[in-house]
Amino acid sequence: MKKLNLEVNGKKVSKEIADHTVLSVFLREVLNLTGTHVGCDTSQCGACVVHVDGKSIKSCTALAADLDGAKVTTIEGLVKNGKMHPMQEAFKKEHGLQCGFCTPGMVMSAIDLLNHKKNPTDKEIRDWLEGNICRCTGYQNIVAAVKEAATKM
Amino acid sequence: MASLVGSRVERKEDKKLLTGRGKYTADVTFAHQTYAYFVRSPHARAQIKNVDTSKAEKASGVVAVLTGKDIVNDKIGGLIAGWRIKSEDGSDMKVPAHPPLASESVNYVGDHVAVVIAESLDEARNAAELVKVDYKILKAVVKTDKAMDSENIYKDIPKNLCFDWLLGDRAKTQEAFDKADKIIKIDLINNRLIPNAMEPRAANADYNPSTEEITLYTTSQNPHLARIIISAFNGVAPENKLRVIAPDVGGGFGSKIYPYAEEVVCSWASKKIERPVKWVADRTESFLSDCHGRDHVTHAELAVKNDGTFLGFKNETIANLGAYASVFGTVTPTYLFGPCATGVYKMPAAYSNVKAVFTNTAPVDAYRGAGRPEATYTIETLVEKAARELGMDPAEIRMKNFPTEFPFQQTLVHSVDSGDYNAGLKKAMEVGDYKGFEARKKESESKGKLRGVGFCSYFEACGIAPSAVVMSLGCGIGLWESAEVRFNPTGNVTVFTGSHSHGQGHDTTFAQIAADRLGVPIENIEISHGDTDKGPFGYGTYGSRSLTVGGTAIVKACDKIVAKGKKVAAKMLEVNESDVEFKDGEFIVAKSNQKKTIGEVAFACYLPGQYGEVKSPLPEGEEPGLKETSFFDPGNFSFPAGSHICEVEIDPDTGNTEVVKYTAVDDFGTIINPLIVEGQVHGGLAQGIGQALYENCHYDDTGQLVTASYMDYTMPRADNFPEFNLGFTCTPATSNPLGTKGCGEAGAIAAPPAVMNAVMNAVGTEVSMPATAEKVWKACQKMNKSNSKAA
Numbered sequence: 024m025k026k027l028n029l030e031v032n033g034k035k036v037s038k039e040i041a042d043h044t045v046l047s048v049f050l051r052e053v054l055n056l057t058g059t060h061v062g063c064d065t066s067q068c069g070a071c072v073v074h075v076d077g078k079s080i081k082s083c084t085a086l087a088a089d090l091d092g093a094k095v096t097t098i099e100g101l102v103k104n105g106k107m108h109p110m111q112e113a114f115k116k117e118h119g120l121q122c123g124f125c126t127p128g129m130v131m132s133a134i135d136l137l138n139h140k141k142n143p144t145d146k147e148i149r150d151w152l153e154g155n156i157c158r159c160t161g162y163q164n165i166v167a168a169v170k171e172a173a174t175k176m
Numbered sequence: 177m178a179s180l181v182g183s184r185v186e187r188k189e190d191k192k193l194l195t196g197r198g199k200y201t202a203d204v205t206f207a208h209q210t211y212a213y214f215v216r217s218p219h220a221r222a223q224i225k226n227v228d229t230s231k232a233e234k235a236s237g238v239v240a241v242l243t244g245k246d247i248v249n250d251k252i253g254g255l256i257a258g259w260r261i262k263s264e265d266g267s268d269m270k271v272p273a274h275p276p277l278a279s280e281s282v283n284y285v286g287d288h289v290a291v292v293i294a295e296s297l298d299e300a301r302n303a304a305e306l307v308k309v310d311y312k313i314l315k316a317v318v319k320t321d322k323a324m325d326s327e328n329i330y331k332d333i334p335k336n337l338c339f340d341w342l343l344g345d346r347a348k349t350q351e352a353f354d355k356a357d358k359i360i361k362i363d364l365i366n367n368r369l370i371p372n373a374m375e376p377r378a379a380n381a382d383y384n385p386s387t388e389e390i391t392l393y394t395t396s397q398n399p400h401l402a403r404i405i406i407s408a409f410n411g412v413a414p415e416n417k418l419r420v421i422a423p424d425v426g427g428g429f430g431s432k433i434y435p436y437a438e439e440v441v442c443s444w445a446s447k448k449i450e451r452p453v454k455w456v457a458d459r460t461e462s463f464l465s466d467c468h469g470r471d472h473v474t475h476a477e478l479a480v481k482n483d484g485t486f487l488g489f490k491n492e493t494i495a496n497l498g499a500y501a502s503v504f505g506t507v508t509p510t511y512l513f514g515p516c517a518t519g520v521y522k523m524p525a526a527y528s529n530v531k532a533v534f535t536n537t538a539p540v541d542a543y544r545g546a547g548r549p550e551a552t553y554t555i556e557t558l559v560e561k562a563a564r565e566l567g568m569d570p571a572e573i574r575m576k577n578f579p580t581e582f583p584f585q586q587t588l589v590h591s592v593d594s595g596d597y598n599a600g601l602k603k604a605m606e607v608g609d610y611k612g613f614e615a616r617k618k619e620s621e622s623k624g625k626l627r628g629v630g631f632c633s634y635f636e637a638c639g640i641a642p643s644a645v646v647m648s649l650g651c652g653i654g655l656w657e658s659a660e661v662r663f664n665p666t667g668n669v670t671v672f673t674g675s676h677s678h679g680q681g682h683d684t685t686f687a688q689i690a691a692d693r694l695g696v697p698i699e700n701i702e703i704s705h706g707d708t709d710k711g712p713f714g715y716g717t718y719g720s721r722s723l724t725v726g727g728t729a730i731v732k733a734c735d736k737i738v739a740k741g742k743k744v745a746a747k748m749l750e751v752n753e754s755d756v757e758f759k760d761g762e763f764i765v766a767k768s769n770q771k772k773t774i775g776e777v778a779f780a781c782y783l784p785g786q787y788g789e790v791k792s793p794l795p796e797g798e799e800p801g802l803k804e805t806s807f808f809d810p811g812n813f814s815f816p817a818g819s820h821i822c823e824v825e826i827d828p829d830t831g832n833t834e835v836v837k838y839t840a841v842d843d844f845g846t847i848i849n850p851l852i853v854e855g856q857v858h859g860g861l862a863q864g865i866g867q868a869l870y871e872n873c874h875y876d877d878t879g880q881l882v883t884a885s886y887m888d889y890t891m892p893r894a895d896n897f898p899e900f901n902l903g904f905t906c907t908p909a910t911s912n913p914l915g916t917k918g919c920g921e922a923g924a925i926a927a928p929p930a931v932m933n934a935v936m937n938a939v940g941t942e943v944s945m946p947a948t949a950e951k952v953w954k955a956c957q958k959m960n961k962s963n964s965k966a967a
Contacts, residue, residue, distance in 0.1 A: 058196015120194065121681070152893075
């Protein structure tokens, strides 16, 4: 067991956890932040992407115990003063989601892309999102959403 | 009031899904929760000699270990095949028993042997390793085309043959073939796929000892069907003591239509241990035990005249059912496949013969398109080959054989109510700039690339389905759909549908329909689905049925509301009912300014009398309340159709194939929400292109699943696709008042042949799906050799 201190979505949390607890399990099972999804066992699908100290990572592959002191943002943490993040708004406007399961990871990953690059091309968006699998949308409206968000962020 | 039908309304369901507030089955945890982990067979075929659970039972945190013996002792019934198919000789199909936990034999890798239930998932998983199963390993039957010549898996099912089915007339077809100038032949494999909805299957069953009721949360496209099967066939609990809730569901694509062993076992176990039991598949479990799709081996022939006129079609297919006959496993390769195999063409004579075989692989069932992609791949590959061999343009040969008069009696089953196939193909050629192909090909060649173009014209029978028709063909259920429209006293509305949304956007599309029909603002309409305790019985979502069948039920229920509302309004306005018209949410007395809003009428229905200023007596004989139910059983299937044109660019040095241009023009009848419909097409295309170029389920000769993770099974990703060009034509369906035909499966149906025809056009020889870089490179090498020989 290890004591873990994190800042999650702007709130300080302090919990005793088993050493092998991965971040996705910590968020879902311990903090009940079930917006972060788990869609595979091999760090391939990207449904679990969150931000740790501002960078997107796959939370299924990070040991929570390694992140002591980090600032974590999950999909639940994007809404500010009741208003969705421009990326969330853009996904809605462009119909960039269907079943919604890959969506939290997709949104978190896309935000990190725009943090790196202000106006990415279609190809740059598609290459960046290669680590996020969506089975519903055929990706076209996700690309459109990221471009739309780029005009607002 | 502006009509919402036809508008690009942003989805009502998006906010919760975008902010992490969706509630999927894995997100549901009860107090005193226990966790289940399944012990699965590591062998494709084996006898179970003994299952020793003693060590596991003593392990830390273990609550119970249950095996196939417990299933037998508790008389829990097996999983079922929902559709009875008869063989050509009139005999019934042969199906093996399919217990939720095996006690005698296991028949595929991943088959369920025992379940360990513990206080935590880690403890359940650790204890599962302590369950000792003594197997006698038997030789597995794996290959589809070899199954009939292999050892019998089940002693009472000779040749592993479930049925040998025939649709059509062999003799008449042969007569047509005898008159042909040319016979085009192909041998095809429709590659086996794994559906891979992004949300892994899950179940959480909570038994309440006080009410003796089980509440089962599950990842289902069809919670009502799950309830009736788990009650009536598995015998876990009576229907009135089983509530099934399919909350937010993360995609299905056919793989979540019916209950699996896990839901049955969790429900039964919860009742046994009187605690909630939760199971969530990991991805490898999904690969192993979700029902797979496709897996056909086909020989087909097309008889043609030299001018390109089609005379007849023969289809001999072996379909792999996997180890057991799943719920829609037997109808998928028969009635969903055979009738559509003659394609979108006038075909004077035809037959489809399907031999369905059992193998030691995961069960195969409906996967997006279900039978129709296999049919379309067969005919469209043949047609393209016919065009090549006759030296005709692929568009010309298609147009020559399109029916132009509707209703069109299709060769094998269907009476197609409406369509304009020439318009669709012409529009596709326009949108896709077919004229410019040669110039683009030259440009590709200048970069050292090969470029090919491929066509696919398709039709599909969906809007599943007229109950009397499907029941006469062996279906064990009706396929109507229900709706209940419930006005609340304060004037807002809840619409209950028996269909289920798991990405399709029903919350929005259905609300658009109800808003228009009732004249109520869309934000005051709530669509409710997925809970057997809330709405009426329904048949769920698959076969592009929800809008044409379920949407129509909503229309009919709304119309009943308006009919009652007219009577009530007339009484309130003290006029004759015949003088009242309903428009945009208002009951208006013709040629006067007297009116009542539908909200006022709803309020009156709940306060039927006089109270202070409220004066709203109901007409004599009218019951209070404003709630109407409708059960709509369609008179016919619906028949979406379209033409797709794909262009690929191939690097002959690596075999890498890229879809560089894709045009889809579809006729879905009336479109309610273009934003959602376009999204459905995009998604279908990605799955269809995935089948053609990337995805393949592979079992080795011993029946081990080699492609059991995302490291091994190629899921299409964002960088695998170009931007798709979409276009639409519209001939409204005549079989439902909305005029809709269904759009969910078209992309997955049309894309594989369009892509493969483009690949073959580029390399000049046949390539099988998936056209991986290795296969395409080999094909290029082969063509280089034959070209240099010819030179």
